[in-house]
Amino acid sequence: MIRDALLSDCPQICSIYNYFIENSRATFEERQVEPSDIASRVVTLQKELLWLVYEQQGEILGYAYVSPWKGRSAYRFSVESSIYVAHSTAGKGVGTQLYQALLNRLQDYPIATVIAGIALPNPASVAIHERLGFHKVAEFEKVGRKFGEWVNVGYWQQQIKTEQQIDELEQRVLEEC
Template sequence: MQVRPGTEADLGPLTDIYNHYVRETAVTFDTVSFLPEERRPWLLSHPEDGPHRLMVAQRDKSGILGYATSSPLRPKPAYATSVEVSVYLAPDAGGRGVGTLLYEALFDALAGEDLHRAYAGIALPNEPSVRLHERFGFRHIGTYAEVGRKFQRYWDVAWYERPLGPAD
Protein backbone atom coordinates (compact mmCIF):
# COMPACT_ATOMS: atom_id res chain seq x y z
CA MET A 1 0.00 0.00 0.00
CA GLN A 2 1.17 3.51 -0.84
CA VAL A 3 0.17 6.76 0.87
CA ARG A 4 0.66 9.87 -1.24
CA PRO A 5 -0.78 13.34 -1.78
CA GLY A 6 -4.11 13.36 -3.60
CA THR A 7 -4.29 14.53 -7.21
CA GLU A 8 -7.01 15.55 -9.63
CA ALA A 9 -6.88 12.03 -11.10
CA ASP A 10 -8.27 10.80 -7.75
CA LEU A 11 -11.40 12.94 -7.92
CA GLY A 12 -13.78 10.19 -9.08
CA PRO A 13 -12.75 7.52 -6.56
CA LEU A 14 -12.57 10.03 -3.70
CA THR A 15 -16.07 11.24 -4.55
CA ASP A 16 -17.32 7.65 -4.60
CA ILE A 17 -15.89 7.00 -1.14
CA TYR A 18 -17.39 10.18 0.28
CA ASN A 19 -20.78 9.51 -1.33
CA HIS A 20 -20.93 6.14 0.41
CA TYR A 21 -20.85 7.99 3.75
CA VAL A 22 -23.37 10.56 2.53
CA ARG A 23 -25.87 7.88 1.48
CA GLU A 24 -25.31 5.18 4.10
CA THR A 25 -24.09 6.77 7.35
CA ALA A 26 -24.30 9.73 9.70
CA VAL A 27 -20.50 10.12 9.60
CA THR A 28 -21.02 13.22 7.46
CA PHE A 29 -24.02 15.49 7.72
CA ASP A 30 -24.16 16.03 3.97
CA THR A 31 -27.44 14.51 2.81
CA VAL A 32 -27.17 14.58 -1.00
CA SER A 33 -24.50 12.75 -3.03
CA PHE A 34 -22.01 14.75 -5.08
CA LEU A 35 -20.91 14.58 -8.69
CA PRO A 36 -17.13 14.60 -9.07
CA GLU A 37 -17.20 18.10 -10.59
CA GLU A 38 -19.05 19.35 -7.50
CA ARG A 39 -16.20 18.03 -5.34
CA ARG A 40 -13.43 19.58 -7.46
CA PRO A 41 -13.24 22.82 -5.38
CA TRP A 42 -12.81 20.68 -2.24
CA LEU A 43 -9.99 18.71 -3.87
CA LEU A 44 -8.25 21.84 -5.15
CA SER A 45 -8.40 23.39 -1.66
CA HIS A 46 -5.91 20.71 -0.54
CA PRO A 47 -2.59 21.36 -2.35
CA GLU A 48 0.55 19.24 -1.91
CA ASP A 49 2.02 21.76 0.52
CA GLY A 50 0.72 24.06 3.21
CA PRO A 51 -1.53 23.35 6.17
CA HIS A 52 -4.47 21.96 4.18
CA ARG A 53 -3.51 18.55 2.84
CA LEU A 54 -5.10 15.53 1.23
CA MET A 55 -3.38 12.17 1.66
CA VAL A 56 -4.59 9.11 -0.27
CA ALA A 57 -3.99 5.43 0.49
CA GLN A 58 -3.79 3.32 -2.64
CA ARG A 59 -3.41 -0.42 -3.06
CA ASP A 60 -1.14 -0.79 -6.14
CA LYS A 61 -3.19 0.12 -9.23
CA SER A 62 -6.38 -1.56 -8.03
CA GLY A 63 -7.93 1.33 -6.21
CA ILE A 64 -8.02 3.89 -3.47
CA LEU A 65 -8.54 2.58 0.06
CA GLY A 66 -9.21 5.92 1.70
CA TYR A 67 -8.05 9.44 2.36
CA ALA A 68 -7.24 11.85 5.18
CA THR A 69 -7.49 15.63 5.09
CA SER A 70 -6.59 18.69 7.07
CA SER A 71 -8.90 21.60 6.32
CA PRO A 72 -9.54 25.07 7.73
CA LEU A 73 -11.31 24.88 11.07
CA ARG A 74 -13.14 28.16 10.49
CA PRO A 75 -12.81 30.90 7.84
CA LYS A 76 -11.77 33.77 10.16
CA PRO A 77 -8.04 34.68 10.15
CA ALA A 78 -7.43 34.03 13.84
CA TYR A 79 -8.22 30.33 13.24
CA ALA A 80 -5.41 29.96 10.67
CA THR A 81 -3.18 27.87 12.95
CA SER A 82 -5.97 25.35 13.64
CA VAL A 83 -7.13 22.61 11.28
CA GLU A 84 -9.96 20.11 11.21
CA VAL A 85 -8.83 16.62 10.25
CA SER A 86 -10.79 13.66 8.98
CA VAL A 87 -10.38 10.17 7.55
CA TYR A 88 -12.70 8.40 5.12
CA LEU A 89 -12.12 4.78 4.13
CA ALA A 90 -13.51 2.72 1.27
CA PRO A 91 -16.34 0.54 2.63
CA ASP A 92 -14.19 -2.62 2.55
CA ALA A 93 -10.99 -1.02 3.94
CA GLY A 94 -11.82 -0.71 7.64
CA GLY A 95 -9.94 -2.62 10.33
CA ARG A 96 -6.76 -3.05 8.26
CA GLY A 97 -4.66 -0.15 9.54
CA VAL A 98 -5.41 2.14 6.59
CA GLY A 99 -6.64 4.98 8.83
CA THR A 100 -3.49 4.73 10.93
CA LEU A 101 -1.24 4.92 7.86
CA LEU A 102 -3.19 7.88 6.52
CA TYR A 103 -2.96 9.82 9.79
CA GLU A 104 0.75 9.03 10.15
CA ALA A 105 1.38 10.44 6.67
CA LEU A 106 -0.87 13.45 7.26
CA PHE A 107 0.69 14.43 10.59
CA ASP A 108 4.20 13.89 9.18
CA ALA A 109 3.32 16.23 6.29
CA LEU A 110 1.95 18.85 8.70
CA ALA A 111 4.95 18.74 11.04
CA GLY A 112 6.71 21.68 9.37
CA GLU A 113 3.63 23.89 9.08
CA ASP A 114 2.70 26.81 11.30
CA LEU A 115 -0.08 24.94 13.07
CA HIS A 116 -1.02 24.83 16.74
CA ARG A 117 -4.02 22.47 17.06
CA ALA A 118 -5.90 19.80 15.12
CA TYR A 119 -9.59 19.17 15.77
CA ALA A 120 -11.85 16.29 14.79
CA GLY A 121 -15.62 16.02 15.02
CA ILE A 122 -16.98 12.49 15.34
CA ALA A 123 -20.68 11.74 14.86
CA LEU A 124 -21.64 9.26 17.55
CA PRO A 125 -21.63 6.36 17.90
CA ASN A 126 -18.40 5.64 16.01
CA GLU A 127 -16.05 3.64 18.24
CA PRO A 128 -13.46 2.90 15.49
CA SER A 129 -13.02 6.64 14.86
CA VAL A 130 -12.82 7.42 18.58
CA ARG A 131 -10.10 4.75 18.99
CA LEU A 132 -8.15 6.05 15.98
CA HIS A 133 -8.14 9.62 17.24
CA GLU A 134 -7.23 8.65 20.79
CA ARG A 135 -4.34 6.55 19.42
CA PHE A 136 -3.02 9.74 17.79
CA GLY A 137 -3.15 11.74 21.01
CA PHE A 138 -6.51 13.45 20.55
CA ARG A 139 -8.47 14.12 23.71
CA HIS A 140 -12.20 14.59 24.04
CA ILE A 141 -13.06 18.25 24.69
CA GLY A 142 -16.86 18.20 24.48
CA THR A 143 -19.94 16.93 22.73
CA TYR A 144 -22.60 18.79 20.82
CA ALA A 145 -25.84 16.99 21.72
CA GLU A 146 -28.28 16.27 18.91
CA VAL A 147 -26.57 18.82 16.66
CA GLY A 148 -27.39 17.18 13.32
CA ARG A 149 -30.48 15.53 11.90
CA LYS A 150 -30.11 12.82 9.29
CA PHE A 151 -32.14 9.67 8.56
CA GLN A 152 -35.03 11.04 10.66
CA ARG A 153 -33.04 11.16 13.88
CA TYR A 154 -30.68 13.48 15.75
CA TRP A 155 -26.98 12.76 16.18
CA ASP A 156 -24.41 13.91 18.73
CA VAL A 157 -20.95 15.04 17.63
CA ALA A 158 -17.98 14.56 19.95
CA TRP A 159 -15.09 17.00 19.48
CA TYR A 160 -11.47 16.02 19.94
CA GLU A 161 -8.28 18.10 19.87
CA ARG A 162 -4.59 17.42 19.53
CA PRO A 163 -1.60 19.77 19.81
CA LEU A 164 0.50 20.30 16.69
CA GLY A 165 3.76 22.06 16.02
CA PRO A 166 7.10 22.18 17.81
CA ALA A 167 5.60 21.30 21.21
CA ASP A 168 4.30 17.92 19.92
Protein backbone atom coordinates in the same frame (compact mmCIF):
# COMPACT_ATOMS: atom_id res chain seq x y z
CA MET B 1 1.45 4.24 -0.96
CA ILE B 2 0.35 7.47 0.69
CA ARG B 3 0.63 10.56 -1.50
CA ASP B 4 -0.93 13.91 -2.31
CA ALA B 5 -4.32 13.62 -4.00
CA LEU B 6 -4.49 14.19 -7.75
CA LEU B 7 -7.48 15.34 -9.75
CA SER B 8 -7.52 11.91 -11.40
CA ASP B 9 -8.26 10.41 -7.95
CA CYS B 10 -11.50 12.34 -7.58
CA PRO B 11 -13.88 9.71 -9.03
CA GLN B 12 -12.58 7.10 -6.56
CA ILE B 13 -12.60 9.59 -3.67
CA CYS B 14 -16.17 10.46 -4.64
CA SER B 15 -17.18 6.80 -4.58
CA ILE B 16 -15.74 6.32 -1.07
CA TYR B 17 -17.43 9.47 0.21
CA ASN B 18 -20.80 8.74 -1.40
CA TYR B 19 -20.92 5.42 0.44
CA PHE B 20 -20.74 7.33 3.73
CA ILE B 21 -23.30 9.90 2.59
CA GLU B 22 -25.80 7.16 1.78
CA ASN B 23 -25.03 4.71 4.60
CA SER B 24 -23.77 6.51 7.68
CA ARG B 25 -23.95 9.56 9.88
CA ALA B 26 -20.17 10.12 9.60
CA THR B 27 -20.92 13.01 7.27
CA PHE B 28 -23.86 15.35 7.48
CA GLU B 29 -24.09 15.68 3.72
CA GLU B 30 -27.30 14.02 2.60
CA ARG B 31 -27.02 14.10 -1.19
CA GLN B 32 -24.38 12.31 -3.20
CA VAL B 33 -21.58 14.43 -4.63
CA GLU B 34 -20.05 14.39 -8.09
CA PRO B 35 -16.34 13.96 -8.91
CA SER B 36 -16.31 17.63 -9.97
CA ASP B 37 -17.45 18.61 -6.44
CA ILE B 38 -14.56 16.63 -4.96
CA ALA B 39 -12.12 18.09 -7.50
CA SER B 40 -13.11 21.60 -6.47
CA ARG B 41 -12.56 20.75 -2.80
CA VAL B 42 -9.18 19.14 -3.46
CA VAL B 43 -7.94 22.10 -5.52
CA THR B 44 -9.15 24.64 -2.96
CA LEU B 45 -7.61 22.89 0.05
CA GLN B 46 -4.32 21.97 -1.60
CA LYS B 47 -3.58 25.64 -2.23
CA GLU B 48 -2.53 25.93 1.42
CA LEU B 49 -3.10 22.62 3.18
CA LEU B 50 -3.11 18.84 2.69
CA TRP B 51 -5.28 16.28 0.96
CA LEU B 52 -3.73 12.81 0.97
CA VAL B 53 -4.79 9.47 -0.48
CA TYR B 54 -3.85 5.89 0.32
CA GLU B 55 -3.34 4.09 -2.97
CA GLN B 56 -2.72 0.39 -3.49
CA GLN B 57 -2.25 -1.01 -7.00
CA GLY B 58 -4.05 1.93 -8.58
CA GLU B 59 -7.00 1.78 -6.18
CA ILE B 60 -7.70 4.56 -3.70
CA LEU B 61 -8.47 2.88 -0.36
CA GLY B 62 -8.89 6.05 1.67
CA TYR B 63 -8.24 9.75 1.91
CA ALA B 64 -7.55 12.33 4.59
CA TYR B 65 -7.35 16.09 4.56
CA VAL B 66 -7.34 19.15 6.74
CA SER B 67 -9.32 22.33 6.28
CA PRO B 68 -9.26 25.63 8.16
CA TRP B 69 -10.99 25.35 11.54
CA LYS B 70 -12.59 28.79 11.28
CA GLY B 71 -12.18 31.81 9.03
CA ARG B 72 -11.10 34.40 11.59
CA SER B 73 -7.37 35.13 11.67
CA ALA B 74 -6.86 34.13 15.32
CA TYR B 75 -7.73 30.54 14.31
CA ARG B 76 -4.96 30.41 11.69
CA PHE B 77 -2.91 27.79 13.58
CA SER B 78 -5.83 25.34 13.85
CA VAL B 79 -7.28 22.92 11.31
CA GLU B 80 -10.07 20.38 11.19
CA SER B 81 -9.17 16.92 9.99
CA SER B 82 -11.30 14.48 8.00
CA ILE B 83 -10.59 10.89 7.06
CA TYR B 84 -12.59 8.34 5.09
CA VAL B 85 -11.57 4.78 4.29
CA ALA B 86 -13.27 2.55 1.73
CA HIS B 87 -15.88 0.45 3.47
CA SER B 88 -14.26 -2.74 2.17
CA THR B 89 -10.94 -1.92 3.89
CA ALA B 90 -12.26 -0.83 7.29
CA GLY B 91 -10.31 -2.34 10.18
CA LYS B 92 -7.22 -3.20 8.11
CA GLY B 93 -4.96 -0.37 9.31
CA VAL B 94 -5.36 1.87 6.27
CA GLY B 95 -6.95 4.64 8.31
CA THR B 96 -4.27 4.61 10.98
CA GLN B 97 -1.44 4.74 8.43
CA LEU B 98 -3.14 7.48 6.46
CA TYR B 99 -3.96 9.59 9.51
CA GLN B 100 -0.44 9.22 10.91
CA ALA B 101 0.99 10.35 7.56
CA LEU B 102 -1.31 13.37 7.62
CA LEU B 103 -0.22 14.32 11.15
CA ASN B 104 3.46 13.83 10.24
CA ARG B 105 3.14 16.02 7.16
CA LEU B 106 1.46 18.75 9.20
CA GLN B 107 4.76 19.22 11.05
CA ASP B 108 5.92 21.17 7.98
CA TYR B 109 2.95 23.56 8.19
CA PRO B 110 2.27 26.48 10.54
CA ILE B 111 -0.37 24.38 12.30
CA ALA B 112 -0.46 23.88 16.07
CA THR B 113 -3.84 22.25 16.70
CA VAL B 114 -5.77 19.56 14.85
CA ILE B 115 -9.47 19.23 15.64
CA ALA B 116 -11.72 16.34 14.64
CA GLY B 117 -15.49 16.34 14.76
CA ILE B 118 -17.06 12.91 15.18
CA ALA B 119 -20.75 12.14 14.76
CA LEU B 120 -21.66 9.99 17.75
CA PRO B 121 -21.81 7.16 18.40
CA ASN B 122 -18.82 6.08 16.31
CA PRO B 123 -16.54 3.84 18.39
CA ALA B 124 -14.15 3.13 15.49
CA SER B 125 -13.51 6.82 14.82
CA VAL B 126 -13.13 7.60 18.52
CA ALA B 127 -10.64 4.72 18.84
CA ILE B 128 -8.41 5.83 15.96
CA HIS B 129 -8.33 9.41 17.19
CA GLU B 130 -7.49 8.45 20.74
CA ARG B 131 -4.89 5.92 19.57
CA LEU B 132 -3.21 8.74 17.63
CA GLY B 133 -3.11 11.09 20.61
CA PHE B 134 -6.33 13.10 20.32
CA HIS B 135 -8.45 13.75 23.41
CA LYS B 136 -12.11 14.64 23.72
CA VAL B 137 -12.76 18.30 24.46
CA ALA B 138 -16.48 18.79 23.77
CA GLU B 139 -19.77 17.23 22.79
CA PHE B 140 -22.68 19.07 21.27
CA GLU B 141 -26.09 17.46 21.60
CA LYS B 142 -28.51 17.05 18.72
CA VAL B 143 -26.71 19.39 16.33
CA GLY B 144 -27.37 17.33 13.22
CA ARG B 145 -30.30 15.34 11.93
CA LYS B 146 -29.80 12.51 9.48
CA PHE B 147 -31.90 9.47 8.60
CA GLY B 148 -34.65 10.89 10.81
CA GLU B 149 -32.49 10.85 13.95
CA TRP B 150 -30.78 13.56 15.96
CA VAL B 151 -27.00 13.23 16.07
CA ASN B 152 -24.55 14.46 18.69
CA VAL B 153 -21.10 15.59 17.58
CA GLY B 154 -18.02 15.18 19.74
CA TYR B 155 -14.81 17.10 19.23
CA TRP B 156 -11.35 15.67 19.76
CA GLN B 157 -8.17 17.69 19.47
CA GLN B 158 -4.44 17.26 19.46
CA GLN B 159 -1.66 19.80 19.90
CA ILE B 160 0.97 18.87 17.33
CA LYS B 161 3.47 21.56 18.27
CA THR B 162 4.94 22.66 21.60
CA GLU B 163 4.20 26.10 22.99
CA GLN B 164 7.68 27.22 21.96
CA GLN B 165 7.09 26.01 18.41
CA ILE B 166 3.73 27.78 18.38
CA ASP B 167 5.33 31.03 19.57
CA GLU B 168 8.03 30.74 16.90
CA LEU B 169 5.40 30.09 14.24
CA GLU B 170 3.38 33.07 15.34
CA GLN B 171 6.43 35.30 15.30
CA ARG B 172 7.33 34.10 11.80
CA VAL B 173 3.79 34.71 10.56
CA LEU B 174 3.75 38.21 12.06
CA GLU B 175 7.08 39.01 10.41
CA GLU B 176 5.73 37.86 7.04
CA CYS B 177 2.64 40.10 7.32
